[in-house]
Amino acid sequence: MRYGYYLDAGLLATYLREKAIARGVHHIVDDVVDVILDPQGNISQLKTEKSGNISGELFIDCSGFRGLLINQALQEPFDSYSDSLFCDRAIAIPLSTSSEKEEINPYTTATALDSGWTWHTPLYNRSGNGYVYSSSFITPEAAEQEFRNHLGAAAEGVEARHIPIRVGKTRNAWVKNCVSIGLSSGFIEPLESIGIFLIEQGIQALVDNFPDKSFNPIVRKRYNKFITYHYENIRDFIVLHYCTTQREDTPFWKANKYHPAIPENLQENLELFKAMLPNFDLLERPPLFGDYSYACILLEMKYLPETSLPRLDYLEQEEIEKELDLIQNQAIKLKQNLPNHSQYLQDLHGANLTNSK
Ligand SMILES: Cc1cc2nc3c(=O)[nH]c(=O)nc-3n(C[C@H](O)[C@H](O)[C@H](O)COP(=O)(O)OP(=O)(O)OC[C@H]3O[C@@H](n4cnc5c(N)ncnc54)[C@H](O)[C@@H]3O)c2cc1C
Known part of the structure; x- marks a missing residue:
């Protein structure tokens, strides 16, 4: 069986920090106030508020949506996916749970609301809850009210955190001597909870393609191709959730049904799926979201092949049953x-x- 883990992001970050320090990482907590480039345009130093200048050979940008090194200092463009994915804000309201009394679901529940969708992610002592919505269709105040109505009495008096999100991808995740990992490299709304997966992929790919001091551009190119491949596969799969919707009861859902820009690869797959069930087997590298994931969404959305696979005609009905x-x-x-x-x-x-x- 395939499975995934629920991780408390706060606890995981603390765990990894302690593990890294124990293994010899020198941890400096400070604000980066400037980024100094050398004449070739590589990052040579980070100027910090209290700890002076920090030199380095390779820099990893983990500054979140700000993309402090990759987008601001190195000016790498951010390619937005907003023409196909309309949500640009999230509201988070964590709730405490009493797990001795309540059953914890081993899955996340995503519920469509008027201008987006909510997540309910159970951990042992609390649940993560959020509303991802499009500010082109609802104001933050109205969205919070709609979300509170959805959560009911449990959320009364619990503070809501509003988070603007930039959906898309830094064009090249690795530029010069800087590799962006996490939100600085990109973000796709968490409908399939792939943030930590992408961070892991970024780290693993960096380890696999770790450069020497010459920073051979072909290594960078290979890394960027790999990261782009994952982002585009995930983006297509998330767009699939929206563009096959049957809903058109609110302007948001109408826009998703009729006006999203459908990426070329997804368009081709949608046509293919009219002819047969998803089949990614022929691809060189299996993507994160392949046959099984596509079948789950398409069949639930009643987006069905027009004919059955010819080879199925050779199976005995009795055997199938x-x-x-x-x-x-x-x-x-x-x-x-x-x-x-x-x-x-x-x-x-x-x-x-x-x-x-
Ligand atoms: C709404 C939402 C829902 C999500 N849901 C999921 C999910 O279900 N599953 C999943 O796997 N992932 C999810 N993610 C993604 C996950 O949260 C992120 O991938 C992860 O937290 C990103 O970590 P990060 O280090 O890239 O960015 P951040 O956590 O934003 O960290 C950036 C850090 O950089 C620091 N910083 C910025 N500027 C400076 C500066 N000048 N000097 C020093 N420090 C600076 C900030 O203080 C911050 O600590 C979600 C993200 C969002 C926004």
Whole structure:
């Protein structure tokens, strides 16, 4: 079975910081007030508020949406995806939960609202909740009200955090001697929660393509191609959620149904899926969102192939039914025998969970 983990982003960041320091990373907490370039346009130093100038050979830009090094100092353009993905703001309202009493879902719930969608992500002691919306269709005040109505009494008195988001990608994630990772390299709305995945991919690809001091441009090119491939696959898959919608009851959903710019590759796939179920098997590298993911969205959206695959005609109906029955029976058995998710987490981690923040 495929699976994913829920990670408390705050705890994960603390864990990684401690791990890195223990392994010899020199950690300086300060504000970068200026970025100094050498005559070739490489970054040579970061000027900080209290710790003086910091020199380096390779710089990783982790400054979030500001893109302090990559976009501001090195002037690498940011390519917006706003013509196909209209959401540009998020509101977050975390809620505490009492996991001893409540069942924790082992999945995120995304619910469409008038001008976007909400996430409900359960952790052990709290849930992450957010409304991702388009400011072209609703004001921040009205969006917060709509979101509070959706959350009900549990959110009363809990402060909401408003977050402007820039959806798109820094054209080249690696420029000169600077590699942008995380929000500085790009962001696609969290409908499939791929932020940490992209950070991991960026780090792994940097390790795999780590340069020597000559910074051979072909290594950079390869890295950038790899990152772009992932971003475009993810962007296409998120656009797919919107452009196949049946909804047209609000201006936001109407715009998504009729007026998004559909990326070329997605357009081709949509045509292909009219002829047959998704099939990415022929591709050189399997993308993050492949056959299975596309089938889940398309079938739920009733975007169905016009004919069945010819090779299916050669299967016996009886065989097919036997296979489907087997799957269904396995699911019923698993459901009967497995503990619920809260119970499972408690058994796995015991007291550590109750004590964690
Ligand atoms: C609304 C929303 C929902 C998300 N949901 C998910 C999800 O479900 N799953 C998932 O995997 N990911 C998700 N993400 C993505 C995830 O949160 C981010 O990928 C991750 O937190 C980004 O980390 P970052 O380091 O790139 O940016 P940030 O967390 O923004 O960190 C940037 C840091 O740079 C610092 N900084 C900026 N300027 C300076 C300066 N001049 N000097 C010194 N420091 C500076 C800032 O203080 C900040 O600490 C979501 C993101 C958003 C916005």
